[in-house]
Amino acid sequence: MKYYLKLGLILFIFCAVASGILAYINTLTAPVIAERKALAEIQAREALIPNAEFEEKESDQGLTYYLAKDPETDEILGYTFIAADLGYSSTVQTMVGVDSEFKVLGVQIIDQGETPGLGANCTLPIFTNQFSGMTLEEIYVDKDGGVVVSLSGATITSRCIANSLREGIIDVKDEPNPGGEQ
Amino acid sequence: MNIKDKLTVSAAPHVHDKTTVKNVMWNVVLALVPALIFATYYWGIRALLLSLTGAVTAVVCEALIQKLRKVPITVHDGSAFLTGLLLAFNIHAGAPIWLPVIGAAFAITVGKQVFGGLGNNPVNPALLGRVFLMASWPTQMTAGWVAVKDSAISGLNDLTRIATDLQSLSPKAYELVTSATPLKVAQTLRDSSFVADINAQAGGLNLSGRIFSSLTEMETLKSLFWGNIGGCIGEVSAFALLLGAAYLLYKNIIEWRIPLFYIGTVFVFSFLFGGIPGSEISMMLPFFHIFSGGLMLGAFFMATDYTTTPLTKKGRIIFGIGCGLLTIIIRLVGGYPEGVSYSILFMNVMTPLIDMLTRPKAFGRVKK
Amino acid sequence: MNFAKELTKGLIKDNPIFVLVLGMCPTLAVTTSVINALGMGFAATFVLLCSNIIISLIKNITPSKIRIPVYIVVIAAFVSIVDMVMAAYLPALHKSLGLFIPLIVVNCIILGRAEAFASKNNVVMSIADALGMGLGFTLSLSLVGTVREIVGAGTWLGMRVTPLTYDPALIAILAPGAFITLGFLMALMNMLKEKK
Secondary structure, eight states, X not given: OHHHHHHHHHHHHHHHHHHHHHHHHHHHHHHHHHHHHHHHHHHHHHHHSOSOEEEEEEOTXXXXXXXXXXXXXXXXXXXXXXXXXXXXSXXXXXXXXXXXXXXXXXXXXXXXXXXXXXXXXXXXHHHHGGGTTOOGGGOSBXXXXXXXXXXXXXXXXXXXXXXXXXXXXXXXXXSSSTTOOO | OOHHHHTXXXXXXXXXXXXXXXXXXXXXXXXXXXXXHHHHHHHOHHHHHXXXXXXXXXXXXXXXXXXXXXXXXXXXXXXXXXXXXXHHHTSBTTSOTHHHHHHHHHHHHTTTGGGTSTTOOSSOHHHHHHHHHHHHOHHHHHSXXXXXXXXXXXXXXXGHHHHHHHHHHOHHHHHHHHHSOHHHHHHHTTOHHHHHHHHHHTTSOOHHHHHHHHHTSHHHHHHHHHTOSOSBSTTSOHHHHHHHHHHHHHTTSSOSHHHHHHHHHHHHHHHHHOOOTTSOOOTTHHHHHHHSTTHHHIIIIITTOSTTSOSSHHXXXXXXXXXXXXXXXXXXXXXXXXXXXXXXXXXXXXXXXXXXXXXXXXXXXXXX | OOHHHHHHTTTTTTOTTTXXXXXXXXXXXXXXXXXXXXXXXXXXXXXXHHHHHHHHHHTTTSOGGGHHHHHHHHHHHHHHHHXXXXXXXXXXXXXXXXXXXXXXXXOHHHHHHIIIIITTSOHHHHHHHHHHHHHHHHHHHHHHHHHHXXXXXXXXXXXXXXXXXXXXXXXXXXXXXXXXXXXXXXXXXXXXXXXX
């Protein structure tokens, strides 16, 4: 009995030391990780709508979006939000920027786990750049009668991105007061 | 015959007949000739060229590897030729010429010789080659199904009747029926958002139901039976394949259980679950499912391969039903329009297990 | 037994992937590109080095009855450190290796070396063993990654190396391609060995 207590104690000491070290490292890295994530999001937003002031909002549907205003004139420049939908093998998250007329300014795929070589090609500029300037009615993949040229061999991924964009834009557009002013 | 062969001792009964590997293989090739003729008739000389390319590549590969392995070269037995031919039959006639070359080489090397050659392969090499091509070059394998000769519509030529007004009614629906194989049409009509879109384009008409029921019309079924549709080289005509199958059954080269239970399962389950909302239940639906795609080719020529299917009668029934269930599941709820090759490969892998479970009881032993 | 011998045995003679067939999970899963393979290899090498040193140091105070849980705690701690540090300072690599970093814990190479080598040898030899094994692992992963990336994407380290007319065989960067590539490379290794 005593022997097993001793074994348990030794194991406990090892675990305690290991957790202590881990806790210390965590306090060092956690802020850096959080900062990086926030920075990446801010950078993505600013790349879509440059020189703007962002204000966080939430739509009735529960979508978090950012209202972009000109810092000087207070004019609404557009909106950005993260559209997400289930693709072929993962949830594809797309950062979207639209102008005040809800025309797409640009999109950027920020997270996806689609098939390498097929769906994963959605991060390539050749795919994402085509969205710029599209209106709500146009954002359908070509097979669904829209103008989005789908990735070869990855219609499901392309369709999921197009659909999530469209739904997000409708969501923001349908806000009774997207600009937040009275 | 050397002395060693004479002294081989084995259990009775000893049956001797003229069946040899060579005999069987070349007879199967012969049985595929009608399908090849039909394919060449509908798609021109290119279909013939692709088929022969696949077969010749397979033979050359087999000879090369056997030379490397320092084993007797047995390409004259026709098994490599058959594998190459079957592989090419799974490619559509508009494919680039390197596709059957790479596919056949892969089928022979990785599918067969790596495991020790004829009789040792765990799965059907031709199907493995096809799945390899499908995973590697999905675009080349599916894009541009060659339009059938003398038909404006490659998918469903009898839809020509409604296609003219279809174009004005719904461009999306028009594009579908003109560019896809019948199975792809059936699969797409299962997509509720697509259905909603085309019905909305057509101003609230039940367009999806109309297209779906046209799939099971006599005209479509006739096209499927005789081969006037888009698809792979070997799936062109159910008639040609049945002709070959009848020959093999008559010659006792293939056994009826696997094809019968395979096709029968697809028949029953497509009748039960094959419909879509908004279309009338058609008694002809099972015929659409058994005549389209690669089912006839798969059931008679690939699911009957000696090496990769169960030995026992009961096992063969299980094998056939399993293939049928998987095929219909992939067709109706899967991501691909067709599931014949995947279902046969899956059941090939199951074969040792089925054999083990259905091993006949030994006579004359005390029951434990 | 000398330092140099321990250092080089992991390359060919006791290659962890092609000969010992250890650590198949990362080998099959992350070798879709050379950069992923290198990242995984170095991360695993780092964990292996640290765990080998610690385990070799504590071998005399660890009762043999609880040695496996102790080793696992040591390895898991280092894996967590690698995970956090990578997420903080190498986010891009962390993203692409993602799920596989925590899986280093169950990488058989690391526990295998701890059990088979570090728990019986001194620190210097354990370092040599860890470096040799880690290097062998990294090189083998890169080899698999090279084949898969060139065949499946037509690139090497992200640079186009094949003519534009070459249509990459996507299967090579999908899961079955990992098994096929590994099988062929293993066969090649065996063939070369037999010839010697």
